[in-house]
Structure formats: structure tokens, C-alpha cells
Amino acid sequence: MSRGQDIRRAMTAEQVKAYQENGYLLLPNYFSRAEIDVLAAELPIVFSEDSPRRIIETNEVSVRSVYGSHMTNEVFKCLTCHPRLVGPAMQLLGSNVYVYQFKVNAKVAFDGDVWQWHQDYIFWLKEDGLPSPRIVNVIVFLSEVNEFNAPLLIIPGSHKEGVIEVPALYEDENTQTSTWISSLTAKLRYSVSKETVTRLVRDYGMEALKGPAGSVLFFDSNLVHASANNISPFDRNMVLITFNSVENIPITRGTPRPDFLVSRDYSSIIPVADDAMLAFVTH
Amino acid sequence: MSRGQDIRRAMTAEQVKAYQENGYLLLPNYFSRAEIDVLAAELPIVFSEDSPRRIIETNEVSVRSVYGSHMTNEVFKCLTCHPRLVGPAMQLLGSNVYVYQFKVNAKVAFDGDVWQWHQDYIFWLKEDGLPSPRIVNVIVFLSEVNEFNAPLLIIPGSHKEGVIEVPALYEDENTQTSTWISSLTAKLRYSVSKETVTRLVRDYGMEALKGPAGSVLFFDSNLVHASANNISPFDRNMVLITFNSVENIPITRGTPRPDFLVSRDYSSIIPVADDAMLAFVTH
Numbered sequence: 257m258s259r260g261q262d263i264r265r266a267m268t269a270e271q272v273k274a275y276q277e278n279g280y281l282l283l284p285n286y287f288s289r290a291e292i293d294v295l296a297a298e299l300p301i302v303f304s305e306d307s308p309r310r311i312i313e314t315n316e317v318s319v320r321s322v323y324g325s326h327m328t329n330e331v332f333k334c335l336t337c338h339p340r341l342v343g344p345a346m347q348l349l350g351s352n353v354y355v356y357q358f359k360v361n362a363k364v365a366f367d368g369d370v371w372q373w374h375q376d377y378i379f380w381l382k383e384d385g386l387p388s389p390r391i392v393n394v395i396v397f398l399s400e401v402n403e404f405n406a407p408l409l410i411i412p413g414s415h416k417e418g419v420i421e422v423p424a425l426y427e428d429e430n431t432q433t434s435t436w437i438s439s440l441t442a443k444l445r446y447s448v449s450k451e452t453v454t455r456l457v458r459d460y461g462m463e464a465l466k467g468p469a470g471s472v473l474f475f476d477s478n479l480v481h482a483s484a485n486n487i488s489p490f491d492r493n494m495v496l497i498t499f500n501s502v503e504n505i506p507i508t509r510g511t512p513r514p515d516f517l518v519s520r521d522y523s524s525i526i527p528v529a530d531d532a533m534l535a536f537v538t539h
Numbered sequence: 540m541s542r543g544q545d546i547r548r549a550m551t552a553e554q555v556k557a558y559q560e561n562g563y564l565l566l567p568n569y570f571s572r573a574e575i576d577v578l579a580a581e582l583p584i585v586f587s588e589d590s591p592r593r594i595i596e597t598n599e600v601s602v603r604s605v606y607g608s609h610m611t612n613e614v615f616k617c618l619t620c621h622p623r624l625v626g627p628a629m630q631l632l633g634s635n636v637y638v639y640q641f642k643v644n645a646k647v648a649f650d651g652d653v654w655q656w657h658q659d660y661i662f663w664l665k666e667d668g669l670p671s672p673r674i675v676n677v678i679v680f681l682s683e684v685n686e687f688n689a690p691l692l693i694i695p696g697s698h699k700e701g702v703i704e705v706p707a708l709y710e711d712e713n714t715q716t717s718t719w720i721s722s723l724t725a726k727l728r729y730s731v732s733k734e735t736v737t738r739l740v741r742d743y744g745m746e747a748l749k750g751p752a753g754s755v756l757f758f759d760s761n762l763v764h765a766s767a768n769n770i771s772p773f774d775r776n777m778v779l780i781t782f783n784s785v786e787n788i789p790i791t792r793g794t795p796r797p798d799f800l801v802s803r804d805y806s807s808i809i810p811v812a813d814d815a816m817l818a819f820v821t822h
Contacts, residue, residue: 365733365737366733366736370768370770372770373770403686403747404692404745404747406767409687409770409771450648450649450772453649453772454648454772457771457772458772462687462771464686464687482770483770484689484767484768484769484770485653485767485768486767487653487655487656487692487765487766487767488692488740488745489733489736489737489740489741
């Protein structure tokens, strides 16, 4: 069987339909324990890098997120080329894809802070000039996500609302740094209003996406989502990879955000072998 | 059947055993919808009272808690005398009881803030000179508590550890107000350390206590508990009543905290009739 055939049948027709209808698809145990161990072993290295790519929580101590690690770390680079992620992304977008953004969200035990209710695409539209939401988010659970460690809360079907206009949180920004940092911290630049969330939850309901380490979530960039603070003793580490269609390159006006937030490398990803992560296992 | 007999059989032997073993007992639908509607109808009145008994969240807008409403509100006074609460409290403590503390915790939709990991008794020991944990907490759910609106998280069995000594968060307080206020806001004066919570959860596990409006939770004042912030569109209103044994009166040193935090009325509660709440139904 050729690699091309593998990718074409990445998701079943039912899975694609569920993704399109609900705005997400959660696949439990999509990566093996051995593969997740390989990824998790890189976290201490990534978290300890003192870099503008690392965002600290408002407690000024804990790591909140690290961006762009696939540019510096071979294991995470391999993950962004993994056929189990790239295949469905190509299938859903109907084209070749590239990595638009990569991050690790730490949501550490006791100190992981809130992510307010938001859609992702509006940030990329307003900040980066991304022409359309022809883009797929993929989350790889590096920890078990349970009812205690602040699972992602989503409003299923809310992606059908398209871009929900919101008043920008900070009208005046003096420096470029404060502009882009306001998309990354606990106070989000474009959060969906309480009134809108209340209406959407009444119309669509609400779900908490839980699963063992190794589970993978594909979700639409217009899906409304949030997560609470993590007061449990359990870390909740996730990798988030955003794949963009190579036919949906941002049209930048003014100075673009740093390349660890909006990649300038538009070359199509060539998937690696399905067992590629296991090459990094240390014995 | 006399009222005395009612009270003696307030909890079954199995329920008492479960309470003593786990440190809590959750009774779903303990009050009827009609009774809860009576209580919930008082919330707007209680929340709108501008008083030192009302504590505001760190967002400086939302009501976090209101203390001592049973002293001013007939409906909540009736609740503190309800045989379904007073009976089990007398049974568990083996004596007559009085209301040590009363509060409504709002934990409002979107803005309800965290309660850090803590035990209750240590506050009353250190701040009020309460001789022993011969005291019972009762929580009445005025809202449905679900996985989205920050249920109480508890470590079952942790009450067996007794008082867990913790370093006081604020060493120096300049005014009496700032001293007692630090027991009531999101930054707790006596919170259990991350290391201890991690150990306790490893040893005892962890539970999220959910249930429909009308459920009632009895819990030990040494049970370690916490709750996250509420980012959902669902309020999570609860009444918390602490019954103390009349044989366990505080031994005050110095200036006592305000009487809405530590009651000076030690007279034994005389339970009202079981259907007393329904007298407040408005037609």
C-alpha cells in the first residue's frame, strides 16, 4: 500500500461527517504509550528554554505555553510530519498542508490558568490576515485529561456560526510586543462575550473533552472553546498543531507577528513513516 | 411519631458509617424543587445587600459570598432550623447544636473564582479558638452542580489526617479587617500545600461532588477540599451551614471575629416542622 493511499483513507467517511457536523473529532489512544513517552520526555527541555517563544502564567512562575518547538526540537518536528496527523489534515482541507502554528500548552498542576471562551480563527484573521478558516487544529494529549485537570470545554456545532465578531479587549497597544502577547495570556484579545456563550450553550450544549494520554482531537478553527484553571495535582500537557492549506497563505498587512506564531515556511509537509516516533525511543 | 424519634433516625447506620469513613455524605434531591425555589428566590435580595457580610470576587464586581443571612432573612433562618439538616447534625455530634456560621457561596457563571485547597477546622481553631472539630458542615445545592460549573473537589478520607499544619499565608496584618477578610477571599490564609495535596490525592484519590439542585452534602470540617473557577454559563449557588455542638463553644482570645463569621448565639436549635419551607411558597 502506498503512502498516498494511507493518507486518502485517514478518516472514515463517518468520521469526516462527525467532524463537519460537530466541529471536532476526538480519537482516544490514537498514539501509543511508547510514542507519548517519547514526546513527554522532551517537555522538561522545552519548558526550560528561556526564549520569547515561552509564555509564563500570570503567577510569573509557571510555564503556560511554548511556541514553535518544532523549529528547534527534532521529536516535535517529527510529530508535525506524522501521517496520523498530516493525513487527516490533508483529507479535511483537500490540499497539501503546512504548519501554521505549533505550541505546547502546559496547564500545570495547581497553577495552570484559564483560557477564556474564544474561537481561534478570528485571531489569525485579524492578526495575520489568514484569508479563510481552511485550517485544522490538532491536539495531542500528553497527559490524561480528566474531570479534575481542566479539560477543554467546547460548544459542539458552534463552528457553524462562523466568525463571531467581538469587541477587541485592548483598543490601544503601544508596542508590537504587547499586541501579540495579548493573544497568548489569560486575558485574551478576542474572547466571546458571556451573552453569546450563554446563547450558544443553550442552543448547542456543552462538552468536556476527556481521554487518556495519546488521545488526539481534531477541531475546527471556528469552534468556540475554553478551559478553566487547573487546581488538581495532575499536569495537563498538550501539543497543539495547526495545519493550514498551502492554498490559504496569509496576506500580511504591516509587520507580521513573530514566525513562531505565524510560520513563514509554506512548504508542503511530506509525511514521515507511521512508526517514525519510535526511532526516538531510548533504551 | 414524636419529633425526637424523627431526629434520632435522621441518618441510617450505614449513612453514619459512610460519613465517618469518607468524611462526607452526599444526598441527592434531599430538598424538593418547591423548597429549592423558595430558597433561590431569596438570592437576589441577599446578593443586593450592601454590607460587610457580603464578599466580592477579585474582579471587584461579582458577589463571592454572603455571610450570616440567617440573622436577617426569615427563609434562611428557617433553613438553619430544618429537621432534615439539624437532625443529622445532632445525630453526628451527639448533642444539641447551634449555627456556628452561615453563608451563601455564589460561584457565579463566568466569574466565580477559585477556592484553594483547605480544611475548614483550622480556620476556626486558629481564628476563633474552637476547641475541637466537633462540628458539621452542611451544603445545600441551590443550583445543579455539574462537571462544568466547578463542583466541590474533595479528597475522601482526608479528614482522618486531622489538622494539617500549614504556614500562614499572611504573616503580618495591620488591621482587624484585613485579618478576617483573608479567610474569605480567593487567596486563603490557611491553604494546604501542593506537596500535601499531591500526597493525599495519591493516597486517598479525589472526587467531584455533583448533583441536582436540592442535593445536600454533609461533610467533616477536616476534609480537604477546593473548587476551581466557574467559566461556564451556569451559576453554582450553594448555602453552607456549619452546626457546632453546644458543648464545643469557642474559647476566644483577643478580639473575636465579627458575629457573622463566628456566632455568639449559642442557644440550641429547636427544629421546625419538616414542611416548614413550603409556608414561604408564593402563589
